[in-house]
Amino acid sequence: MTEQSYIYELKDLPRNLGFPLPLDQVGWMICHKNPLWVLNATFVCISYNRKQYSPDAPADAIFSVHYPGTTIPSAGFLHDEIFFAYNSELAPRICELFKGTSFFRQPFVFTPEIAAQCAGLHERLKHIHEAGMADNLDFLALQLINSCIQAIHNYTAPISCDDNMRIYEIAAGLKRGECLDKLIRKHNLGRRKFYYVWNRLFNVSPNQYRQEEMLKQAQLLLQHTAMPVAEIAYNCGFSNETCLFRLFKQKFKMTPTQYRKQERMLL
Secondary structure, three states, rough: OOOOEEEEEEOOOOOOOOOOOOOOOOEEEEEEEOEEEEOEEEEEEEEEEEHHOOOOOOOEEEEEEEEEEOOOOOOOEEEEEEEEEEEEHHHHHHHHHOOOOEEEEEEEEOOOOHHHHHHHHHHHHHHOOOOOOOHHHHHHHHHHHHHHHHHHHOOOOOOOOHHHHHHHHHHHHHHOOOOOHHHHHHOOOOOHHHHHHHHHHHOOOOHHHHHHHHHHHHHHHHOOOOHHHHHHHHOOOOOOOOHHHHHHHHHHHOOHHHHHHHHHOOO
16 A cells, blocks of 8 residues: 555546536545545545554544535544545435435444455546546445445444443543543443443544533533633633634634623624
8 A cells, every 4th residue: 555645636536427526626645644624525544554553542443424515623643545526516325325314424344355446446537537537447446335234244243231321420520520531441441442331322522522511511601601701611621722712613604702792683
């Protein structure tokens, strides 16, 4: 496999077969960490080799689907990643592949068979301008997606009620502002087990969950109290007032002060 990241542009390449899911881009990302950005297309992502870069990372690969308008946080372990980008108009059709699920993120085992498919895909990406290659890549992408879905089905294992309760207790601790690593140790869970069960119960990462809860709390305080914004930031667990402003505006498209003013006008 390549040692260098590269994004291949396929959007404007000619197609002959009219395949229903034409690719706009294929990303081949090495030692990658997701940047903070809002998506304007549909992305199907295969993340693997996390343990290669971080010894404490889970060994499992992650298969995820992200739709237009989704905000991808800058968080998580370094990893290698293959992504398929599709035009935003294809989002409903992609969603149908996952039985209408608006959020899909699941662990799976990156088998030698899947690795071989990835290697074959990468070899063809070197020849994207050859006649018929764009059609071939459209098909190979769907074939690889199907293999990952099958691997997810094979990976599925029962989770005990006790495991579920421990994850919900960790979630409650995160809402109180407690450290994730300490909570995992406190509840006697390995990181691999924690992330496996967490991903089965929640549609967001632990960091996203904590951030969402902090923003909800700040939202309520802005609505129902006259507490200064700096004090709200401190009480909700934000590192400073600037951090609250940035994240609040990112989510609600307005500053905390503007939000408070709007809410008072509605009363």
